[in-house]
Each structure stands twice: as structure tokens, then as C-alpha cells.
């Protein structure tokens with residue numbers, strides 16, 4: 001079924017501005033319902049966790065409901081396996097330190113050169129602390145895909161953890177992680193998925209994928225700044241979480257340190273409800289999980305067409321070189337996040353030119369440093385333009401017209 005971004009744009013107060021938001025990969029805009037849930041929390045339920053009085057009980061209920069919504073988004077029926085934290089980076093540093101206590105010298109971990117550094121440094125640093133070797137899977141620079149032969153070669157019975165990004169936040173590549181998970185498990189390794197860039201674009205299914213851990217961030221999928229961690233129950237119950245005393249030994253509190261941002265967590269639940277509403281509006285009302293799956297099927301189709309339009313427009317500009325998958329027949333292998341360089345202008349000059357026309361785009365390496373180093377585009381990096389389902393065809397045309405002015 002065709003999706004019309006106009007059917008949702010009115011829900012986003014920020015989109016009233018005369019601007020083209022192509023900075024979604026760095027953070028999406030939020031619908032009014034998310035803003036309402038955050039302020040409603042402060043108006044109605046503001047209290048700390050675990051008290052015997054009504055606001056504390058209501059606050060805990062808000063967090064529990066947001067956790068159930070996350071379970072539906074992630075594709076698990078066990079919401080006890082979902083916990084919240086400040087952001088993906090902070091959660092991953094904490095988790096990697098806990099997992100690393102099970103490693104010994106001679107063990108190995110695998111990371112990739114297509115990942116955001118938040119899915120590289122936490123594992124590399126934990127490996128250094130334990131005398132463990134970190135191996136880096138290379139890329140095919142011509143289309144910015146992972147070198148799977150290199151992955152197979154590096155994987156062995158010594159591998160204890162494989163950290164994979166589901167989709168690249170720089171060039172949009174969708175990685176073949178389900179196959180990589182199967183290979184890693186066959187070698188006896190655990191798998192951590194960074195789904196931060198995947199989550200706004202595609203339906204997640206931790207149960208079908210059988211990943212051991214997955215992390216994502218709500219501010220990329222129309223919510224506030226909160227990180228979300230999923231882990232298989234047996235692992236989350238047994239790994240030694242770093243905690244203050246008295247330690248909560250039961251899930252999900254076991255993995256949550258300090259006082260959470262309860263108001264923002266209320267907003268996470270509302271963001272997932274917003275997405276589910278898209279699914280509800282497309283067919284008969286079903287459970288939240290099915291509505292989310294339906295919403296993402298429609299978003300995926302719309303974004304593929306929009307991404308194709310943007311790539312076609314960029315291909316018409318002779319001085320622009322797009323990195324990553326550009327073949328129109330391979331659009332299913334990518335999300336509509338596109339990075340490019342200009343033959344005559346630096347990435348900063350390009351985004352400044354766009355900014356003067358109220359088109360918001362990013363420049364630099366966006367922490368995808370292993371990739372920009374591998375592509376040899378440091379220190380200036382690239383220009384990144386990212387589409388979300390609320391971006392329209394006329395916005396894409398406005399981008400291409402503004403870039404054409406650069407010659």
C-alpha cells in the first residue's frame with residue numbers, strides 16, 4: 001500500500017518550519033504525541049522508582065508500558081529482557097565491560113569497518129583490558145558492503161563476540177547480519193547487533209534473528225534521547241552487571257544503573273505507539289506488534305522509492321560522487337541514507353550552501369570513522385543526506401536543485 005508522508009507530517013511540530021530535515025540519521029523529529037507523553041509524565045506522574053505511593057507506582061507503570069512497547073518493536077514476547085539507558089554508546093560500554101569478564105587471553109572479538117565507532121571502541125577497549133585480540137572485518141570500498149570472505153576468515157573457535165551494525169549510519173548499507181549471526185553461532189560466538197540506524201527504517205525481530213544482544217536509540221525513531229538494550233534472558237540473568245549496592249538481581253532492573261529519565265521513557269512508548277498507529281491506519285486494527293510490522297513494510301517501500309529518486313537526482317550531478325550502493329536494482333540492500341563528496345567543494349562548504357537554503361544535512365564522519373578512514377576521505381569526511389518516512393519528493397527535488405547550483 002502506498003504511503004503519503006503528508007498523512008503524518010502534521011503530527012510533527014518541527015516540520016512546520018520552512019526547512020528540509022535531511023539530518024534524520026543524526027536524530028529524527030518527534031510527533032506531538034511524544035512531546036505530550038513527556039510533559040504529561042511531569043504533570044501527572046513525576047516520582048522516583050519503586051515507592052509505595054501513587055505517583056511512584058504510576059511512574060513505574062509508565063516505564064513498564066514503554067518496555068512492553070519496546071518488546072513489540074524488537075520482536076520479543078519477553079519484555080523483562082528489555083532495559084533502558086542513557087544512549088546506545090553508554091549501554092554498549094557497560095555491556096562490553098560485563099561480557100569481557102568472561103574472556104581470557106587468546107580469545108578474540110570481531111568488529112567491522114562499516115560500523116559507527118560506538119560499536120567498535122567499546123569492544124576494542126574491553127578486549128585491550130583483557131588481553132584479547134580484536135579483529136576488524138574489511139569492506140568492499142566500491143559499494144561499501146562488508147567483505148564476508150574476510151569475516152569468515154577471521155571467525156574461529158577463538159571468537160567470543162561478533163559486533164555487527166544492522167545498517168550503516170554513513171552510507172546506508174544493510175548488512176547481511178542474519179547470515180553472519182548463523183555463522184558466528186556455529187563458531188560458538190555471541191553476537192551483538194547495533195540496530196541504531198536500522199530501527200527507524202525497518203522492522204526488527206530479535207527472536208527470528210536469534211541475536212544475543214541488540215541495542216538501539218529512540219531519538220533515531222521519532223522518540224527522545226533514550227538507549228534501549230535487548231539481551232537473551234539467560235545471558236542477562238547470568239552476566240555480571242556492574243551495579244551499585246544494593247544490587248537489583250532481577251531483570252530488567254539488573255541492567256539499569258542510576259535513576260532513569262522516566263519522562264523520556266514515557267516518550268519512547270509514545271514514539272512506538274506513533275509507529276503502530278501508521279500500521280493501524282493501513283488495515284484492520286491488530287495487536288501492536290503486527291501493526292508495527294505492517295507500518296515498517298509500508299515505510300520500507302516508500303523509503304526505497306524516495307531513496308531511488310534521491311540517488312537518481314544525485315547521479316545527474318557530474319561533480320558529485322556518491323559512496324555506497326547506487327545501482328537502482330540493489331535498493332533493497334540499503335536504507336535511504338546517502339553520503340557523497342563534491343569534486344570542487346569541501347563537505348563543510350556543501351552543507352553550508354544547503355543550510356543557507358534551509359536544507360539541513362550533515363558533514364564529516366558522523367563517528368563512522370572506521371569507514372571514512374577505509375575510504376580515505378578523512379579529515380573532511382563526506383556530506384550525508386538521510387531520508388525518513390516524513391520526507392517528501394519535493395524536498396528531494398529541492399535538495400537536488402540546491403546542489404545543482406554548485407555546478
Ligand SMILES: Cc1ncc(COP(=O)(O)O)c(C=O)c1O
Nearest residue numbers: 087088089116118169196197217
Ligand atoms: C549506527 C549508530 N550506532 C550507534 C550510535 C550511537 O548512538 P547513541 O547516540 O545512542 O549513543 C549512532 C549514533 O549516531 C549510530 O548512528
